[in-house]
Amino acid sequence: MTLQPPCTIPATIVGFVGDFDGAFFVLTALAYAAASILYILRLMQGEEGAGRFARRTLIAALCAHALYLVSDQLAATITMPGIHRTLTYLSLGVVVVFLLATFRRPTIGVLGAFLAPTTLVFFLGSGLGRSVAEVPPGVRSALLPIHVSVNLLGIVSFALAFAAAVAYVMQERMLRRKQLGGIFQRLPPLDVLDGFGFRFVRIGFPLLTLGIVTGAFWTLRLGQGAETLSATHLFAIVAWVIFAAVLTLRVAAGWRGYRAAIGTILGFLSSTAVLAGYLLRGAL
Amino acid sequence: MSELVAIGVNHRTAKLDLRERLAVDGPALAELLHEWRGTVREAVVLSTCNRVELYGVTSDPRRVYQEASRILEKRAGADVNQALYLHVAKNAALHTFRVASSLDSLAVGEPQVLGQLKQAFRFAQDEGCVGALTDRWMTRAFRAAKRVRSETDIAKGAVSVSSIGATLASKIFGKLAGRKALLIGAGEIGEAAAKSLYEGGAALTVVNRSEEKAQKLAQRFSGRGAGFDALFSELATADVVIATTASDRPILGVDQMKNVMRARRHKPLFLIDLAVPRDIDPRVGKFNNVFLYDVDDLEQIAEENLAQRRLAVEAAEKIIKQEVEDFEAWRRNLSLTPTIVGLRDHFHGVFESEVKRLSKAGAPSPEAEVLLKRLQHSVINKLLNTPLNVLKEDDSGNMVAAAQRLFPLAAAAENATATNCVSNSCPTSPCFDCPNVGRSGE
Numbered sequence: 001m002t003l004q005p006p007c008t009i010p011a012t013i014v015g016f017v018g019d020f021d022g023a024f025f026v027l028t029a030l031a032y033a034a035a036s037i038l039y040i041l042r043l044m045q046g047e048e049g050a051g052r053f054a055r056r057t058l059i060a061a062l063c064a065h066a067l068y069l070v071s072d073q074l075a076a077t078i079t080m081p082g083i084h085r086t087l088t089y090l091s092l093g094v095v096v097v098f099l100l101a102t103f104r105r106p107t108i109g110v111l112g113a114f115l116a117p118t119t120l121v122f123f124l125g126s127g128l129g130r131s132v133a134e135v136p137p138g139v140r141s142a143l144l145p146i147h148v149s150v151n152l153l154g155i156v157s158f159a160l161a162f163a164a165a166v167a168y169v170m171q172e173r174m175l176r177r178k179q180l181g182g183i184f185q186r187l188p189p190l191d192v193l194d195g196f197g198f199r200f201v202r203i204g205f206p207l208l209t210l211g212i213v214t215g216a217f218w219t220l221r222l223g224q225g226a227e228t229l230s231a232t233h234l235f236a237i238v239a240w241v242i243f244a245a246v247l248t249l250r251v252a253a254g255w256r257g258y259r260a261a262i263g264t265i266l267g268f269l270s271s272t273a274v275l276a277g278y279l280l281r282g283a284l
Numbered sequence: 285m286s287e288l289v290a291i292g293v294n295h296r297t298a299k300l301d302l303r304e305r306l307a308v309d310g311p312a313l314a315e316l317l318h319e320w321r322g323t324v325r326e327a328v329v330l331s332t333c334n335r336v337e338l339y340g341v342t343s344d345p346r347r348v349y350q351e352a353s354r355i356l357e358k359r360a361g362a363d364v365n366q367a368l369y370l371h372v373a374k375n376a377a378l379h380t381f382r383v384a385s386s387l388d389s390l391a392v393g394e395p396q397v398l399g400q401l402k403q404a405f406r407f408a409q410d411e412g413c414v415g416a417l418t419d420r421w422m423t424r425a426f427r428a429a430k431r432v433r434s435e436t437d438i439a440k441g442a443v444s445v446s447s448i449g450a451t452l453a454s455k456i457f458g459k460l461a462g463r464k465a466l467l468i469g470a471g472e473i474g475e476a477a478a479k480s481l482y483e484g485g486a487a488l489t490v491v492n493r494s495e496e497k498a499q500k501l502a503q504r505f506s507g508r509g510a511g512f513d514a515l516f517s518e519l520a521t522a523d524v525v526i527a528t529t530a531s532d533r534p535i536l537g538v539d540q541m542k543n544v545m546r547a548r549r550h551k552p553l554f555l556i557d558l559a560v561p562r563d564i565d566p567r568v569g570k571f572n573n574v575f576l577y578d579v580d581d582l583e584q585i586a587e588e589n590l591a592q593r594r595l596a597v598e599a600a601e602k603i604i605k606q607e608v609e610d611f612e613a614w615r616r617n618l619s620l621t622p623t624i625v626g627l628r629d630h631f632h633g634v635f636e637s638e639v640k641r642l643s644k645a646g647a648p649s650p651e652a653e654v655l656l657k658r659l660q661h662s663v664i665n666k667l668l669n670t671p672l673n674v675l676k677e678d679d680s681g682n683m684v685a686a687a688q689r690l691f692p693l694a695a696a697a698e699n700a701t702a703t704n705c706v707s708n709s710c711p712t713s714p715c716f717d718c719p720n721v722g723r724s725g726e
Contacts, residue, residue: 178585184455253550256550256573
């Protein structure tokens, strides 16, 4: 099934822009890689070195990404959101939310050292998923876009919580070992990281819950039972259980700080394992 | 020629006893400033716990040094000559720039001295003791200090145990405002650390065996005092704890801290153990969300930070040297102003008297007069272009002397200076330091 471009866009333009699809992908990947390196340099050396260009490079990567999405849309051969498209939007969403968050709280800008590489991995993953087949007609449903969207937004939230959690673990280890050098000075205070991570877990958890519920409902509608549960589904449930534990134990038993950060990291890894599972299976 | 002088004593040349006698504040500072102002043309007095320095502008540094010595001796009631130093001209600028940048401080890189110098300068300004030269001198010193702080690591990392405690607390909790600090023991040891936390915005509670003593100390920081029986409940709500008791065994053991952490629902707790022997069992530091630093840890951090600052000193000295050179170049141009004004006036005078003499034969038409004026400016500018450039480039002052000998400049320069000083409302009239002197002549 071929995407019919809107009639207002001449076919020649569609073809021309679509031809750049691959070039924009490479350009975006390179820009994300450069932003990752610059953010890591910024964390290690501070604002004095090349790291001061990190944010601008990430914004440039975002622009390249937008161009890539336009060209990809025009050149697309699938109409339903496949894993390729999901990962592309996921990486875009992480960058947009991160940049918006840094506007409100500039001190968390150093988290780019963890988020930019995460974005790069998602984006490269979307390249791996480009060869997958279109979504089989049997699994198409009105629930599919809702299921994909809420999961996507949930993982965007968890990605930000993950970056804060990694920074928290680093900062906590350095404080315990009395290693109070440059990286320690550049990372935000522990309380800020803990609060930032908790906020995004709190946002992501209901979205993940909704994603799992819609996914289960959809599976049942397709007439598939518990016997069809795959490792992918199991990872989704594991991620949900971990995040539920992180939130519940925080409220009920005061679990915060290091333990909450470790839980957030494990939860995020489980949720990305779901995406990896889809990528390996070839289609949603 | 007006020279800058910086005369004083500091922590290296004078013992605390003498510095204490010389230190002035409030009305005594105003009195010292005006007494000093009676000796020099422009005056600023800096008085901190580590230094008392008199800055001024004079044409006779040696006499001024003797006067300063007499003034300070009278104030101290003791001989100050052994401790007194004098910096003149470029060295005075260099010294002031180093003081402002905290390179001359006991704790290199500490930020207070810059604020103190700014305050001293503003005070002298308000008292009408600052002229154009001192204004520029101090402003450039502040600029140099700002550059040193922003372009080097001189100010990075706290170097006193008390400020390290506050810095680490802010790396755990972010802003200290609204946080609770608990001081266990009302001795002097923890007071400085408690003060740093209080200044950061934390609310202070003092717990001590003697409740009365605790309350007395707490009042100084607008805090609360309590007896030792309140220790557990205070620990359950505190964010930062400073332990400083003279107990010969730990007052906070593993079991107590387990209960405390349970009661506070594992909220992060920063413990600073300044007591020797220690007040807190070191195993407590392994607890989740508990960060324990003892006096050795803090002193080691202080030493590392100090070593890092020493590395930054070299870069800071380069900046200071550059800034002093810039300031000296400005001063050189300033000292040339009377000569430049004199040369211009002399040439214009000659031209005008020749035109006047020729006019006796027949007055020129208005058009010819305009042309003559244009010719006068154009010819004189061309004639003076090379000599003025040579004057500006000459560091030795020989060229200025030669110009003053070759042309009758003294009277013209004096007139020019006096006129400009009045127009500038300079408090030190007549002077050669007014930056506006050169402008009307150009």
